[in-house]
Amino acid sequence: MRFIHLGDVRLGLNAESGKRWEQDRRLEIFDTLRRTVRKAEEISCELMLISGDLFSHQPVTSELEEVNRLFLSIPGTEIVIVTGRGDMIKSSSPVRSFCWAPNVHLDLSGDPSCFRFPRLSTAVYAMSVFEHSKKGTKELAGLINEDSPEELIRIGLIWEPSPEKAAEQLSDSGLSYAALGGRDAHEELEEGRLCYCGGLEPRSMSDGGPHGIYIGDISSASGRLIKLEFLPMASVTYMPLAININKSTKQEELASLIASEIEKRGSRNIYRLRLYGRRDPGFEPDLHGIEETYRISEVVDETEPQYDLEGISEEHPYDLLGYYVNHLRRDKREPSELELRAMHYGIDALLRTSGSGESMK
Amino acid sequence: MKLNHIHIYGFGKFRDLQIDLSEDINIIYGRNEAGKSTLHAFLMAMFFGMDEKPARIGKEDSYSHYRNWQDPDIYGGEIGFSHGGRSYVLRRDFNLGGKHMELYAAGGEKLPEGEKILSEALSSLTESAYRSTASIGQLKAATGREMIRELKRYVDNLSSTGSPELSADAAISYLDAEKGRIEKEYDKDAVKTYASLIGQIKNLEGELASSDNDNRLRDYRDLRESVEAELSEAEKELSELRERRERAGALLSENGFADRHSIDELEDRLLREQQLYLRKKKSSESMVKRAVPVISLVVAALCAGAGFYFTGLEDIYFAGIMGAALLMLIISVTAGALLRKKRSEVRKLNEELSAEFEKHTGSGELDEDAASRLHERMEGFRRIYDTDIATSGEESAISDRMIELGRRRSDCQEDIYRQQGINRGVEEKLLKLNALRNRVLELRNIIAENNRLKDRMDAIDLAKEELSALSTELRSSVGARLNQEAGRILGKVTGGAYSRLEVTDGMEIFINTRERSIPLSSLSMGTMDQVYLALRLSAIGLIEGGGSRGSLPLFFDDSFTLYDDERLGTALRTVTDSYEGQLLIFTCQHREEKALSDMGIAHKYIELA
Numbered sequence: 001m002r003f004i005h006l007g008d009v010r011l012g013l014n015a016e017s018g019k020r021w022e023q024d025r026r027l028e029i030f031d032t033l034r035r036t037v038r039k040a041e042e043i044s045c046e047l048m049l050i051s052g053d054l055f056s057h058q059p060v061t062s063e064l065e066e067v068n069r070l071f072l073s074i075p076g077t078e079i080v081i082v083t084g085r086g087d088m089i090k091s092s093s094p095v096r097s098f099c100w101a102p103n104v105h106l107d108l109s110g111d112p113s114c115f116r117f118p119r120l121s122t123a124v125y126a127m128s129v130f131e132h133s134k135k136g137t138k139e140l141a142g143l144i145n146e147d148s149p150e151e152l153i154r155i156g157l158i159w160e161p162s163p164e165k166a167a168e169q170l171s172d173s174g175l176s177y178a179a180l181g182g183r184d185a186h187e188e189l190e191e192g193r194l195c196y197c198g199g200l201e202p203r204s205m206s207d208g209g210p211h212g213i214y215i216g217d218i219s220s221a222s223g224r225l226i227k228l229e230f231l232p233m234a235s236v237t238y239m240p241l242a243i244n245i246n247k248s249t250k251q252e253e254l255a256s257l258i259a260s261e262i263e264k265r266g267s268r269n270i271y272r273l274r275l276y277g278r279r280d281p282g283f284e285p286d287l288h289g290i291e292e293t294y295r296i297s298e299v300v301d302e303t304e305p306q307y308d309l310e311g312i313s314e315e316h317p318y319d320l321l322g323y324y325v326n327h328l329r330r331d332k333r334e335p336s337e338l339e340l341r342a343m344h345y346g347i348d349a350l351l352r353t354s355g356s357g358e359s360m361k
Numbered sequence: 362m363k364l365n366h367i368h369i370y371g372f373g374k375f376r377d378l379q380i381d382l383s384e385d386i387n388i389i390y391g392r393n394e395a396g397k398s399t400l401h402a403f404l405m406a407m408f409f410g411m412d413e414k415p416a417r418i419g420k421e422d423s424y425s426h427y428r429n430w431q432d433p434d435i436y437g438g439e440i441g442f443s444h445g446g447r448s449y450v451l452r453r454d455f456n457l458g459g460k461h462m463e464l465y466a467a468g469g470e471k472l473p474e475g476e477k478i479l480s481e482a483l484s485s486l487t488e489s490a491y492r493s494t495a496s497i498g499q500l501k502a503a504t505g506r507e508m509i510r511e512l513k514r515y516v517d518n519l520s521s522t523g524s525p526e527l528s529a530d531a532a533i534s535y536l537d538a539e540k541g542r543i544e545k546e547y548d549k550d551a552v553k554t555y556a557s558l559i560g561q562i563k564n565l566e567g568e569l570a571s572s573d574n575d576n577r578l579r580d581y582r583d584l585r586e587s588v589e590a591e592l593s594e595a596e597k598e599l600s601e602l603r604e605r606r607e608r609a610g611a612l613l614s615e616n617g618f619a620d621r622h623s624i625d626e627l628e629d630r631l632l633r634e635q636q637l638y639l640r641k642k643k644s645s646e647s648m649v650k651r652a653v654p655v656i657s658l659v660v661a662a663l664c665a666g667a668g669f670y671f672t673g674l675e676d677i678y679f680a681g682i683m684g685a686a687l688l689m690l691i692i693s694v695t696a697g698a699l700l701r702k703k704r705s706e707v708r709k710l711n712e713e714l715s716a717e718f719e720k721h722t723g724s725g726e727l728d729e730d731a732a733s734r735l736h737e738r739m740e741g742f743r744r745i746y747d748t749d750i751a752t753s754g755e756e757s758a759i760s761d762r763m764i765e766l767g768r769r770r771s772d773c774q775e776d777i778y779r780q781q782g783i784n785r786g787v788e789e790k791l792l793k794l795n796a797l798r799n800r801v802l803e804l805r806n807i808i809a810e811n812n813r814l815k816d817r818m819d820a821i822d823l824a825k826e827e828l829s830a831l832s833t834e835l836r837s838s839v840g841a842r843l844n845q846e847a848g849r850i851l852g853k854v855t856g857g858a859y860s861r862l863e864v865t866d867g868m869e870i871f872i873n874t875r876e877r878s879i880p881l882s883s884l885s886m887g888t889m890d891q892v893y894l895a896l897r898l899s900a901i902g903l904i905e906g907g908g909s910r911g912s913l914p915l916f917f918d919d920s921f922t923l924y925d926d927e928r929l930g931t932a933l934r935t936v937t938d939s940y941e942g943q944l945l946i947f948t949c950q951h952r953e954e955k956a957l958s959d960m961g962i963a964h965k966y967i968e969l970a
Contacts, residue, residue: 014799017806057798058569061784092575316527320532320832324831341816342824345536349539350532350828353528353531354527
């Protein structure tokens with residue numbers, strides 16, 4: 001029996017709010033789900049397990065329809081869905097009255113439930129997140145332990161963000177596989193019998209690493225997991241990119257350096273650009289062009305204007321500028337970011353207004 | 362810097378003028394109009410170059426002014442000076458531009474960094490700074506006003522930043538402008554809007570959580586389904602009932618029954634008729650009736666036989682016998698006819714009745730069992746009638762049930778419509794919630810940006826604070842040194858009459874004596890001049906930094922005209938004592954020369970022709 005385990009898809013997530021590619025990003029997430037469904041078709045997957053947070057929020061009917069159409073296209077694959085914290089079932093949820101395709105299974109009872117697929121010799125024990133319900137992994141484990149099924153393959157499916165709790169409750173319950181959701185990164189527990197699939201797509205800069213699905217085979221003869229493989233599916237990776245700037249760095253050079261670094265790593269990826277080093281005080285990096293071309297979600301400018309503090313102090317031994325610089329230099333303590341920035345502002349202001357002496361002519 | 366020689370190629374009225382200077386004190390004497398001011402202007406032009414265009418409208422255009430119109434091609438000159446232990450020659454050809462210059466080392470080698478060396482030799486002073494300090498015009502209050510104002514401003518910059526070029530106020534107002542620019546980008550309402558959005562989200566979530574918004578559509582649909590199933594069941598029942606009645610009706614009417622009564626009637630009639638038939642049949646079959654014609658015929662035949670047998674019988678007897686025979690024959694014939702008639706009647710009755718019985722019981726037998734068969738059969742019809750036709754009670758019960766179910770179905774439908782309305786409302790709310798959440802995300806970005814802007818503004822505030830604190834510190838230290846130095850010089854200039862001078866933060870100048878603090882403005886013009894002289898001399902020292910007592914050539918341009926001899930002497934002694942640099946005293950009198958000679962101070966005397 002071949003299965004795909006995915007979760008934390010978070011359709012509709014607005015991960016890139018306010019960005020130029022905000023809309024594209026949302027479409028990409030849906031597109032990755034589409035590719036996953038095509039993959040299921042391609043590898044003749046018999047069971048698809050969605051371990052919570054298919055949606056990032058309470059889905060409305062039109063969103064459910066869109067997903068349902070997609071699921072309808074693989075009628076040979078049984079799809080079992082549980083909800084997570086993001087798309088938890090509430091008393092007013094539109095999903096309560098939604099008519100799924102015959103191959104889609106989502107229990108609305110609020111209790112742990114069992115879906116039996118005699119054709120696959122499989123029983124899937126599933127527990128969704130319901131609003132105002134405390135039922136979770138413990139209750140699911142209870143159902144699994146009470147049940148004495150004819151099916152040889154037994155699978156658990158739940159959104160449980162705590163790996164400790166999941167392991168504690170489910171490791172001895174005789175499951176062939178436990179499909180867990182609720183964590184950003186994929187993770188295998190108990191030699192792969194308990195797996196967090198992680199998000200299908202990364203959702204923020206802190207969510208690095210590969211994202212995708214688990215594909216597994218369970219023996220119909222023994223009910224044992226015989227093969228498990230993680231397949232990256234995400235269309236995008238969040239990446240930090242640090243660029244060193246020196247006193248001779250100029251605008252064009254900087255822009256082309258950033259562009260080539262990004263091209264090297266993938267132009268669709270989303271970058272957190274950090275500029276560091278010492279720049280010419282008169283040079284203010286202008287990244288508008290680069291930001292128009294690439295997905296740069298954040299620019300952290302840690303560059304410091306390369307003032308020749310020693311030179312200043314030597315040239316201005318008795319005046320305010322020299323005084324100011326020496327005052328800062330005398331402080332043995334590492335200056336805070338604020339102090340450093342203040343110093344640059346102060347030096348800049350004094351240098352820019354030093355011509356005012358000329359006005360006395 | 363010390364000037365060694367001056368060579369004017371052409372400047373104003375001078376052509377090819379050479380003057381060698383002493384490193385110490387030079388008295389340059391010339392009558393009025395001899396060109397002392399021109400020489401002074403030449404030196405300034407050599408030091409700082411000239412603006413080809415006047416900086417301000419109405420300002421004297423000295424570049425044009427000093428060009429010699431008779432010999433305009435020669436416009437410039439050279440000065441030799443020493444600085445830092447090295448000798449230089451500075452040449453300027455103003456025809457090549459007001460700022461054009463060339464600097465040569467003592468060996469005649471041209472120096473590439475001439476401007477830098479010159480600037481260093483001039484202690485980086487600008488022309489205006491030089492004019493305010495080291496170049497001193499006539500010391501008199503009236504014309505000194507301008508100088509006083511300049512010096513004041515100059516000393517202000519000097520004392521707050523330690524450099525006449527730097528201005529703490531300008532830097533701070535630059536920072537203020539910078540902060541204002543950042544403030545414009547700062548979205549003050551972001552936090553408020555954020556809070557209000559969070560409130561709206563909470564409210565919407567609350568509304569959605571209300572049980573009024575529960576989604577029971579599936580329950581209602583299930584209920585409708587079951588009601589509809591019941592309803593269709595009842596419909597089926599009803600139509601079956603109706604079908605049965607129709608079939609029964611057809612069956613009865615086929616058998617000629619309109620109603621239950623007609624069954625009874627038929628049964629009654631047929632039974633009656635059967636009884637009658639049986640009776641008639643019985644009677645037609647009685648032996649007597651059947652015997653009469655036969656016996657009559659036999660009797661008639663016997664009579665007729667007897668008549669003929671006994672021939673000879675009296676006619677009467679014969680006639681009697683024959684008559685009796687005839688009678689008997691008549692009786693026989695009549696009775697036979699009657700019997701035949703009756704028989705045919707019975708036969709007919711039998712045929713008719715038998716047909717009816719055949720029709721209703723399936724057997725034309727009219728025997729004794731026929732009645733029970735008929736009854737059984739009629740009972741069957743009656744039963745059919747009772748169960749299949751007289752069913753209005755049952756039918757109306759089903760109809761009532763159907764009406765009830767119909768009502769329930771429409772209730773369900775209504776619930777479904779209502780629920781669909783609620784669901785639409787919920788979906789709208791969910792979409793709105795999403796939009797609000799997106800807005801919140803955007804605002805988070807704005808707030809993060811605000812925080813970055815705030816950091817920058819904080820940095821600016823800190824820079825301002827530091828600059829202003831340092832400037833105050835410096836002002837007091839420079840101010841204190843200036844006061845100290847100026848006081849020292851003033852003590853010398855005034856022969857000890859005044860020795861404590863204070864320039865306040867507000868740039869007011871006070872002379873402090875043991876008894877009181879006198880504002881400068883209330884002192885005599887002469888004293889004011891002395892104070893300013895003292896301030897200038899100390900200011901030069903401060904500009905040049907450290908404890909320098911002066912390395913720049915100090916110019917006095919008819920400075921002491923208004924001084925009496927005693928004051929002149931004091932002033933000159935003060936200057937020569939407190940200033941270590943070169944002195945160039947331009948004068949149209951011999952008093953300075955005399956005073957210096959009287960005091961035994963060495964000097965070089967130069968007379969302009």
